[in-house]
Each structure stands twice: as structure tokens, then as C-alpha cells.
Amino acid sequence: MSLYGVRPSAERTIFHLSAMLSGNDEKIDAFIEWIQQQQVSTDCVDLKFNAEIGGNGIYAKKDLRSGEVLLELPVDVLITSSTAMDHPECSAMIRGANVKLSPSEAIALLFIVEDKKSDSFYAPYFAMLPRTFNTPLFQGIDIELNELPRVERATWVRQQKEITALYDKIPKIRPGTTKEEMLWAWHVVNTRCIFVENLGVHEELDNSEGDKVAVIPFVDMLNHSPDPSCEAKLRKAGDIYEVVSHKSIAEGSEIFVTYGYHTNVKLWMEYGFQLPGNLMNKIDISLDLFIALVQKCSMTLHPEIVQILNNADLLCTIYASDDDLSCGFKTSIRILFLRMQEFHKWNRVVYDEEVDDDINEKISDLCRKMIHTLRHHLVKRRDDVSEAVKFAWQDQIDILDAILETKEHHYLQSNCAADK
Numbered sequence: 001m002s003l004y005g006v007r008p009s010a011e012r013t014i015f016h017l018s019a020m021l022s023g024n025d026e027k028i029d030a031f032i033e034w035i036q037q038q039q040v041s042t043d044c045v046d047l048k049f050n051a052e053i054g055g056n057g058i059y060a061k062k063d064l065r066s067g068e069v070l071l072e073l074p075v076d077v078l079i080t081s082s083t084a085m086d087h088p089e090c091s092a093m094i095r096g097a098n099v100k101l102s103p104s105e106a107i108a109l110l111f112i113v114e115d116k117k118s119d120s121f122y123a124p125y126f127a128m129l130p131r132t133f134n135t136p137l138f139q140g141i142d143i144e145l146n147e148l149p150r151v152e153r154a155t156w157v158r159q160q161k162e163i164t165a166l167y168d169k170i171p172k173i174r175p176g177t178t179k180e181e182m183l184w185a186w187h188v189v190n191t192r193c194i195f196v197e198n199l200g201v202h203e204e205l206d207n208s209e210g211d212k213v214a215v216i217p218f219v220d221m222l223n224h225s226p227d228p229s230c231e232a233k234l235r236k237a238g239d240i241y242e243v244v245s246h247k248s249i250a251e252g253s254e255i256f257v258t259y260g261y262h263t264n265v266k267l268w269m270e271y272g273f274q275l276p277g278n279l280m281n282k283i284d285i286s287l288d289l290f291i292a293l294v295q296k297c298s299m300t301l302h303p304e305i306v307q308i309l310n311n312a313d314l315l316c317t318i319y320a321s322d323d324d325l326s327c328g329f330k331t332s333i334r335i336l337f338l339r340m341q342e343f344h345k346w347n348r349v350v351y352d353e354e355v356d357d358d359i360n361e362k363i364s365d366l367c368r369k370m371i372h373t374l375r376h377h378l379v380k381r382r383d384d385v386s387e388a389v390k391f392a393w394q395d396q397i398d399i400l401d402a403i404l405e406t407k408e409h410h411y412l413q414s415n416c417a418a419d420k
Contacts, residue, residue: 024049025049027124027127027128028047028048028049028056028128030124030127031047031124031125031127031128032047033124034124034125035077035124035125035217035218038073038074038076038077038217039074040071040072040073040074040077040218041071041072042061042071043061044060044061044062044064044068044069044070044071045058045059045060045061045070045071045255046058046059046060046061047059047218047221050254055223056128056221057221057223057254057255058218058221058222058223058254058255059252059253059254059255060249060250060251060252060253060254060255061251062251063248063249063250063251064245064248064249065245065248066245066246066247066248067244067245067246068244068245069242069243069244070230070242070243070244070245070255071218071219071242071243072240072241072242073216073218073219073240073241073242074239074240074241075234075239075240075241077216077217077241078196078214078215078216078241079107079110079122079214079215079216079217080103080107080196080211080213080214080215081103081104081106081107081202081205081211081213082200082202083107083110084106084107084109084110085106085202085204085205087110087113087114089113090106090109090110090113091204093109093113093173093174094106094109094173094204094205095204096173097172097173098172099169099172099173100204100205100206101169101173101205101206102165102205102206102207102208102209103202103205103207103210103211103212103213104162104189104190104193104213105165105166105169105170106205107189107193107213107215108166108170108182108185108186108188108189109170109173109174109185111126111184111185111188111189112170112174112177112181112182112185113174114126115181115184115185122217125217128221129188130188131184133187133191133272134272134273135187135191135268135269135270135271135272136268136269136388137159137160137163137183137187137269138183138187138272141388143156143386143388143389144385144386145157147385147386147389148265148389148392149265149283149284149392149393149396150284150286151282151284152263152265152266152269152392155265155266155269155270156269159190159269162186162190163182163183163186166182166185166186167179167182170182188215189213189215190270191270191271191272192215192220193213193214193215194213194214194215194216194219194220194232195212195213195214196212196213196214196234196241197212197234216232216241219232219241219243222243222255222256222257223254223256223257224256224257224258224259224271225256225257225258226258226261226275226278226279226280227256228246228256228257228258229245229246229247229249229253229255229256229257230243230244230245230246230249230255230256230257231243231244231246231257232244232257243255243257259271261280262280263278263280263281263282263395264278264280264281264391264392264395265389265391265392265395268391274391277320278320278395279319279320279321280320280321281319281320281395281396281398281399282317282318282319282320282396282399283317283318283374283378283396283399283400284317285316285317285318285329286316287309287310287316290309290316290329290332291306291309293370293373293374294336294366294370296373297366297369297370297373299336299366301336302340304340304343305335305336305338305343308335308338308343308346309332309335312331312332312335312346312350314328314329314331314332315328316328316329316332317329318399318400318403319399320395320398320399320402322403323402323403323406324403324406325367325371325403330363330367331350331351333363333366333367333370334350334355334359334363335350336366337359337362337363338350368404371400371403371404372404374400375397375400375401375404378393378396378397378400379393379397381393382394382397
């Protein structure tokens with residue numbers, strides 16, 4: 001899907017997939033004519049090039065109410081594995097080779113086969129697609145796995161696995177296909193696919209992970225925002241895919257959907273862009289890291305306290321959307337100050353009983369120490385990694401700086417109140 005139209009900040013380069021989409025009016029007009037021929041009404045919306053963001057976006061043609069249907073597309077417009085299996089050339093290749101493609105690989109094959117055809121049915125749509133991507137995979141950026149935050153590593157591993165599998169399978173099915181063609185097709189599918197339930201199963205494909213992937217022309221040109229104004233879904237009857245507003249949208253305003261509540265690292269790896277001040281950024285705090293921070297602050301942990309922390313299984317993640325440490329983090333700190341006679345009833349003590357001033361002061365002091373210790377650790381990580389991924393760690397540092405600023409503000413306010 002195309003990307004969230006925000007202005008680049010001076011501190012952070014914002015990459016736009018949409019910036020690589022054509023702003024040529026003739027191509028847009030040809031695409032609109034093609035999509036209308038597929039029985040898609042554009043009465044409510046308009047596809048326009050926005051010079052300010054350097055890319056295309058979908059805009060409201062009139063004032064729209066919450067709950068209004070903005071787009072309706074027959075399911076036949078969806079590009080799915082069924083589309084590939086119904087395509088004579090693709091289906092012959094797939095059935096003629098001793099290789100099983102996944103549904104997303106089958107769609108990628110369709111894009112490869114149709115891309116070079118001037119008379120392709122999809123030619124007006126293909127003309128709107130980007131030819132390059134700013135993802136690290138497309139740009140050939142070599143990322144060491146341990147340079148990424150732990151919670152983001154699975155995405156990089158998955159991408160490497162998927163592209164390696166595609167490089168292995170497609171040449172066996174379509175000899176002569178280049179890596180450049182496969183890399184492009186993989187990115188088109190990965191950046192524009194939408195998960196759709198009940199697409200059906202094909203015995204000729206590898207459906208071990210299900211078949212819920214579709215590329216939906218026009219819908220895939222909705223830009224991303226963490227505060228979307230619409231949602232896209234398959235109608236219950238299953239014959240229409242629709243885009244419905246879930247807030248009022250003023251005439252001329254751009255219409256946004258969300259690609260998911262992702263950190264900047266995930267957005268970069270999946271789509272090739274980042275958002276300044278992304279409230280989805282977070283710091284993943286495992287129990288091992290939490291305990292290591294406590295010990296770095298010269299606090300000795302009783303073995304039974306460690307067991308209680310294990311049993312509590314609290315989520316200690318720190319979120320950019322909060323102006324303080326998460327509830328799980330603070331509750332874990334409270335557990336550290338349990339007295340031995342409270343171990344057997346820790347749950348009631350931690351969640352139900354009031355904390356006396358002495359314990360509160362110790363908790364606040366340890367919080368500050370742990371934040372500063374964690375910040376020092378993150379700065380060291382940022383300085384030790386390659387230039388391409390420094391932002392991943394700076395985003396986390398920014399979260400802690402915001403918390404420290406808030407705590408300092410509250411501290412000053414409390415002192416001023418006490419002085420009065």
C-alpha cells in the first residue's frame with residue numbers, strides 16, 4: 001500500500017513509497033478509467049498527485065459521514081492466488097513444475113509475468129506501481145541481526161527467508177527470471193497486500209500457512225496514518241470488498257487507512273518509511289533485561305522475588321504513547337520492595353494495599369536510576385551499530401528522554417507546591 005503523507009522533518013528522513021508513484025495526470029486518468037471499467041464507483045473519492053508529499057493519495061470529493069461507504073469493489077478485482085491460478089500462463093508454469101508456491105509467491109509470479117506486457121489487462125494499474133523501494137531489503141542494506149531491537153528481529157528473519165525461497169522457486173518455474181524482477185514483485189506484494197478472510201484453498205499451492213493475501217487495486221493507494229479515517233474489509237456476503245469511513249471527512253481531505261500499529265523499525269523494513277514522533281514506538285523490556293537493570297542499580301534480589309516476578313509475568317514494555325513507565329514496569333518495581341513476610345501474599349499487597357511514603361520514595365528513586373541506566377545502555381547500542389539502524393535505538397532514547405522530562409517537570413511542580 002502507498003504511504004502516509006507527512007512532511008520530512010529536519011532530524012529524520014521520511015521515505016515515501018508514494019513519492020515514487022507516478023504523478024502523471026495521463027497515467028492517473030488511464031487508471032481511473034480502468035478501475036471504473038471494473039465496476040468500481042469513484043463518486044466519493046478522487047486519486048490525486050500531491051506535490052507537497054511527492055506522491056499520490058486518495059481524497060474526499062465531498063463531505064463524508066462516519067459509516068459511509070467510500071469504495072465498493074467486486075471481489076473479481078482482487079488480485080489473489082486464485083487470480084494467478086486462473087491465469088493461463090501462470091497456472092501452466094505452476095502445474096508444470098515440481099515446485100509448490102505459497103499464495104503470496106503465486107501472486108508475485110503473476111506480477112512478474114504481466115509486468116512486461118504492454119497489452120496486459122493490468123497495464124493501467126501496473127503503470128501506477130513504484131519501481132523502487134526504500135526498504136533495507138530492496139536497497140541491499142546488510143543488517144546484522146543483533147543490531148536490531150530484539151522484538152524487531154523476527155521481521156528481518158522472515159523477509160530474508162521469504163526472498164531466499166522466491167529466488168529458489170521462481171527460476172525453476174520461469175527460467176530466466178532475474179533477481180531484480182523477483183525482488184520487485186516480492187516488494188509489490190509485501191507492501192500492498194491486505195489480509196482477506198475466506199479466499200479459498202488451491203491444492204497446487206502450499207497453503208500450510210493459509211491463504212489470506214490479496215492485492216487490491218485502488219484500495220492499495222490509500223496512504224497510512226496511525227489515526228486512520230477509514231477501514232477496508234470484505235462485506236459479510238463475501239461478494240464486495242468495501243472501504244468505509246469511521247469518522248467524518250471534510251471535502252478535499254485525504255483519506256487514510258492504517259497499515260498496522262508498527263514501530264518505525266517495522267515500517268522501515270516493511271514499507272521503507274518512518275514517522276516522526278511515532279507513538280507506536282516502544283522499548284521491549286524482557287524479564288532478563290529488567291533484572292539486569294535492577295542489578296546494575298546495585299540492588300540485590302532475593303531468589304523468591306525473582307520467582308514472584310516470573311509468576312507475575314508482567315509486560316514491562318515502555319511505550320512512546322505514555323508519558324511515564326508502563327503499569328507493568330511500575331508494578332514489577334513495587335514487587336522488588338516486598339518484605340519477606342509479604343512474599344506469600346504478594347498479589348494482594350501489590351495490587352490492593354496502599355504504599356507507604358518510605359516505599360514510594362524508594363520506588364521513585366529506583367525508577368530514576370533504572371531509566372538512566374537503560375538510557376546509557378541504549379546510547380551505547382546506538383553508537384555501536386551501523387548508520388542505517390541508529391534511528392532504531394534513537395527512537396527508544398527519545399522515549400526515555402520524554403519520560404525523564406515529564407518526571408523532572410513533576411518534581412519541580414511538587415517542590416514549588418511544597419515551598420508555598
